[in-house]
Amino acid sequence: MYSERPEGFYTDDFMFDVMGIEELPSALYQYTSLDSLRNILASRTLRFARLDTVNDPEEAMASDVALAASSVFVSCWSGAEAEQIPMWSMYGQNFSGVRLRLPSNMFVGRKEPMIFEKGGALITAESPHSINRKSPAMSTNSCAIIGPNKIYYSDDPAYRIRPLVYRHAGTAHFYPYDLGMVKGTLWSYEQEWRFKIAALNFEAQFPDDEYFNKVTLDLEKYPVEARDLFIPLAPSAINELEVMIGPKADSATCREVERILAEHAPSAKLTRSRIQIR
Numbered sequence: 001m002y003s004e005r006p007e008g009f010y011t012d013d014f015m016f017d018v019m020g021i022e023e024l025p026s027a028l029y030q031y032t033s034l035d036s037l038r039n040i041l042a043s044r045t046l047r048f049a050r051l052d053t054v055n056d057p058e059e060a061m062a063s064d065v066a067l068a069a070s071s072v073f074v075s076c077w078s079g080a081e082a083e084q085i086p087m088w089s090m091y092g093q094n095f096s097g098v099r100l101r102l103p104s105n106m107f108v109g110r111k112e113p114m115i116f117e118k119g120g121a122l123i124t125a126e127s128p129h130s131i132n133r134k135s136p137a138m139s140t141n142s143c144a145i146i147g148p149n150k151i152y153y154s155d156d157p158a159y160r161i162r163p164l165v166y167r168h169a170g171t172a173h174f175y176p177y178d179l180g181m182v183k184g185t186l187w188s189y190e191q192e193w194r195f196k197i198a199a200l201n202f203e204a205q206f207p208d209d210e211y212f213n214k215v216t217l218d219l220e221k222y223p224v225e226a227r228d229l230f231i232p233l234a235p236s237a238i239n240e241l242e243v244m245i246g247p248k249a250d251s252a253t254c255r256e257v258e259r260i261l262a263e264h265a266p267s268a269k270l271t272r273s274r275i276q277i278r
Contacts, residue, residue, distance in 0.1 A: 041264035
């Protein structure tokens with residue numbers, strides 16, 4: 001059985017020529033809750049959520065693999081230095097949470113991201129992670145973190161629903177480069193940059209046999225077991241943390257943020273939102 005080789009669109013040329021990305025950001029921003037801040041700093045890890053659990057149910061659809069979104073974990077950030085009112089509202093605990101600023105090479109080892117021909121940027125962390133699936137499906141062990149890469153916003157199905165598998169001469173090749181890199185244009189205000197971790201390795205080669213087709217590709221019968229991954233942050237990156245308190249945060253919230261930082265990140269810089277809102 002033969003199939004056309006998937007031509008992944010998310011390449012270095014696409015990033016430069018179509019998306020206008022001249023360089024990767026040195027820092028990224030995340031709007032989140034007080035509880036999330038506490039959990040990140042207490043555990044010194046960053047949570048990656050499985051893509052089928054995020055707020056856009058149309059993300060990461062594939063034309064040839066059902067439930068493909070369940071095979072990808074993501075950590076979502078904004079590249080915008082200026083405050084974003086919609087982000088405060090949607091993710092920043094209704095203007096009462098916090099915004100984090102961390103260097104883009106935040107993971108243990110502080111490796112700089114490198115841009116490759118296919119799939120965009122990639123970081124090799126010094127801490128391996130494992131993704132387990134229901135037996136007899138194979139689990140994955142890796143140090144690779146894809147990103148940070150900027151989301152491409154499009155409503156075109158040609159970008160949004162991609163083939164992942166190429167079959168040739170009894171071998172199946174898995175190409176998930178584009179998976180999880182497109183969102184509808186209604187989400188473009190987020191200016192999102194994303195790290196992602198995949199349960200199946202990029203360009204992995206498999207025998208095109210019954211096991212591959214009825215086990216490896218069956219994410220419903222043999223699902224990815226975890227809903228989250230927790231990836232260690234470098235202590236030196238936490239030392240560079242900047243935390244902004246939301247425009248509607250009350251005095252009790254401000255005191256709690258100060259307490260959390262004093263306990264877990266005493267070198268962090270603390271500021272207050274400049275937005276005036278009732």
